[in-house]
Amino acid sequence: MRAIEGSQEKQGVVRLILMSDTHGHHRKVAVPDGDVLIHAGDFTYFNGSTLAIRDFNDWLASLPHRNKLLIPGNHDSGFAYPAWRELITAAALLINEGTTVGQLRIWGAPVTPGDWGAFGAETSYERAELFSRIPSGTDILITHAPPYGILDRASAVDEPQGCDQLRPAISRIKPRVHIFGHVHQGYGMRRLNGTLFVNAALAGASYEIEKKPISIVIRPASQRVLLRGQAADSPWVIASRPSLP
Numbered sequence: 001m002r003a004i005e006g007s008q009e010k011q012g013v014v015r016l017i018l019m020s021d022t023h024g025h026h027r028k029v030a031v032p033d034g035d036v037l038i039h040a041g042d043f044t045y046f047n048g049s050t051l052a053i054r055d056f057n058d059w060l061a062s063l064p065h066r067n068k069l070l071i072p073g074n075h076d077s078g079f080a081y082p083a084w085r086e087l088i089t090a091a092a093l094l095i096n097e098g099t100t101v102g103q104l105r106i107w108g109a110p111v112t113p114g115d116w117g118a119f120g121a122e123t124s125y126e127r128a129e130l131f132s133r134i135p136s137g138t139d140i141l142i143t144h145a146p147p148y149g150i151l152d153r154a155s156a157v158d159e160p161q162g163c164d165q166l167r168p169a170i171s172r173i174k175p176r177v178h179i180f181g182h183v184h185q186g187y188g189m190r191r192l193n194g195t196l197f198v199n200a201a202l203a204g205a206s207y208e209i210e211k212k213p214i215s216i217v218i219r220p221a222s223q224r225v226l227l228r229g230q231a232a233d234s235p236w237v238i239a240s241r242p243s244l245p
């Protein structure tokens, strides 16, 4: 694992700023300050151009967060290739690999089930194999797809779109926080079996930015208590608050 420089844990807490699915509209996002910025993929719209990727990287570089972590989504198809990955210099790009921030163990897995584009063509078997590499005890898991049945429906009557292989992997890994996006309408938070699940997709059905980044505060590894989650004056997060501690 590559270690990233220690985060600001002065008061014994780390503030995570979470987002996903900005689809080329990153400059329309107001980003709160925090210790660790995490983007869970689909930062492009159908991959975009190298110019668009460079602009995204410049935008990342302009943000004040000491630690920035990123995974590609199914839209970010160029990132299957090393030449595109090299365009991102302002954040750590995690592709089925882990890192640490201070005491927090973090893993990024971009694979999206049954979808086109980058990291989206794997079979159930291949996805299960990729997820088997994630160490148990990982504190923060970043995937592009939701796990099956959790914040993964476009509406109450729609079929779940989450990954069936991710759900059992979560039961084994037991991350403290699982961040994802992909199903835009699933934005929100849910706490289940000790894991806080966060769908941080900022774009709506039309791919325009409709939501705000989610800010949560987490204690370092020795304590497994998650303090609280919030996104200031966001009506979508208020709706999901009853499931939080």
Ligand SMILES: [Zn+2]
Pocket: 021, 023, 042, 182, 183, 184, 203
């Ligand atoms: Zn998306």
